[in-house]
Amino acid sequence: MNQLQRVSITKLTVGCYVERVSKQLGDVRVVQTGWVRNQKSIDDLKKKGVIEVIIDQSKEMQSNKVAAAPAKIEQPPIKTKQLSFANEFDQALQTYNQLEKAMQDIEQRVISFQPINIWQLELLIHAILESTKRNPSCLLCITKIKTIPDSIIGHSMRVAILLAATHHLVTKKQENIISLILCALLHDLGKYKLAGQLQKQDHLLNSYLKIQRHKYCQSTLQILSNSGGAPEDTVLLCQYQLVNLQNEPKSAIELAQHLHPMLELFMICDTFDSLSSGFEGEKSISSKACYQYLIKKSPLQFNNTLIKRVIKQLGMYPAGFLVQLESGKLGYIKGFKDNNTSTPLIHCFYNVKSKLYINIHEVILSAELSDDKIEANVLASQFGLDLTSHLSSL
Structure with a gap:
């Protein structure tokens, strides 16, 4: 019986035996065979651009041979040194430029029907978080001012930085934070393929065009799958968009319950930027009017308490406005x-x-x-x- 199985890099686990690399980014062929002994082995494959491997299920490593993770020694968290706007500016600008370049590369790869480099974004998210720790406003200010208001890349980047500045309101787990910010950067992937007339908010389209537009959600999920997959919560957040647009309330409720606070914050930041930046045909309105809109639509669409906490965190007029x-x-x-x-x-x-x-x-x-x-x-x-x-x- 054939025991070989294709596995995306996000599904690869410690203890598996990699027979060969089946899908990768870049032209330099990655040759890798052997046991996956620890998480570092998986991370190394990601760094090399591997997005899919073939494993031999008949060679599953015995648990006693799997490299045990070193025991964690509880240490007090290292406090990040706070920097002034001036002292953080160059580092924040460098992070912004790296992120913009990565997003532009992703856009081109999507348009060219090529897999994207999700691992690269994960690495950049760490730099984003460090920047917002050193100075909560600098990167937010740079991103708001430098991005193009009505562009998919600009919108994705702005939502990501808003979430980087507010994530602690709903989660402090590193994996959740990464998933949340990744979702901001990846949730509109399918829109890169949409015709210009479809890159508008639903209420600006007729029924037929709405149906055509909604296909971007399925396209986004397909791109993520073809690229080795994203963290589970990132995929679930993207799936929520799909079932919500397709008017599947039961599925939407199930996903919302699983994602609850992360989804609520994502929806607030996503809507806030769409309205304040005039994204997808929306008429740009003031930050104050955005908050008023969000509160008006709560509690049915948005969490009222969380909106108030976001306002307190970002200010009535956020950095960069x-x-x-x-x-x-x-x-x-x-x-x-x-x-x-x-x-x-x-x-x-x-x-x-x-x-x-x-x-x-x-x-x-x-x-x-x-x-x-x-x-x-x-x-x-x-x-x-x-x-x-x-x-x-x-």
């Missing part, structure tokens, strides 16, 4: 004094009343001390400004 002050000054939210979102730090560079650039300076708004206030959340396009040219560590 452009605001106009009552004085006429224009600037973007650069961060918050002492990480207190009630005291935003605004990088001012323009005056809308005089329509002139002004000397760059920072304004800290405090309800008690400031004689200026935020009048509105605005778009750079309203004033013909290129906000990316004003993004700096200064």
